[in-house]
Amino acid sequence: MIVLSKEKLPIQREQDVILFRNRIKELATKTGMSLVNQTKLITAASELVRNMLRYGGGGVTQLEIVSKNSIPGVRLTFKDEGPGIPDVQQAMKDGFSTGKSLGLGLPGAKRLVNEFDIKSEPGKGTTVTITRWKNGL
């Protein structure tokens, strides 16, 4: 996999989310991703960035255009230094929420992207990486 472009965006307030989503849309358009794939990626990113704001107290996102076997895609990394998730497996289940939300954020985001990776250490923070390829496979 080759990284074609890379940038970082800090997320501290709810207003940053809108800027972040617009930036993803620009990147996804650049790779030639279809509207459905774009919407899925943006929605997944929206879920994760909200989690980051709500539970992690904000953090930094990294936006990359990557290429594998000459198929382009967008890879996003969400890194916070919040309290971390004690039981990642439980958090990945539909309907589980420590807040009062629907509990679909993490599992839903996983279903909306092609590659999903979560690392969390209680007390240290959480890092989520997602990738969606242009062809959606």
Place this chain on the structure above:
Amino acid sequence: MNKDTAAYLKGKKKQILETWMHNQVQDAALRDDLMSVAELQQQSEEFLSALLNAFGTPEAEDTQSAGYEPINDILSEIAISRARQGFSPRETNTYILSLKQVLSQQLEEFLSDNTALLYREILSMNSIMDSLAVIAMETYIKGREEVILRQTNEMSEISTPVIRVWEGILALPIIGTLDSARTQVVMEALLEEIVATGSRIAILDISGVPTVDSLVAQHLIKTVSAARLMGAECVISGIRAEIAQTIVHLGIDLTNIYTKASLASALKMAFSMLNIQVTRGSKQNTGF
């Protein structure tokens, strides 16, 4: 700054002001469309006399000292008013920095025989003017931010109208991002209007919502439940194809809610729920 230098500059105030004004008026970038020359003259004079007074104080080089308070006040006022009037950052900053040039000229005339002192005085004058320019920039940006904040508030109010499309049917076109604060405004407006008009059906149109994630969906579900408690049924319309797919993948359950692809089909559904029939009349009776 040296006492003698400060006193000399103070004595030359009239000349300095004249040259500075001359330079400003000559400048091609002068915005006489935004501010008259007389106004500019008054503003400049006020600023210059405060500045020359501050040069004479013992802590002339510390722009945070008490002697600079009146200057900082005047400067903030100038910067904020310019931000509101629509001056560009460059124009605002040039205003302060153009004075630097004039002051340098005066210092050169006064201290032409003492290069070492001239060098020191110019350095000290420069550092003062630079920090004043920074202050001006900061306040300018603050002024701009105020404008943006006000517009944001205005926008969220404008973009949540409740429209009465028919006897007993309300429509609520939601445009933009639906965050918690917006939902509160939308829900309040809708519930109030339901009471005021006694409507039985409300159509929430989300054509203008760019992203529907689980939080937005949750807000919608809450709004629908609240409306139901008041005896009104909600129809969500404007669900685009890509949003429908995303909602399914996310796993959001909207089966208990009436949804339609377009506002037109939602209206049609509302008509049938209220048992209203819309028929095409014969041509002679249309009045067109």
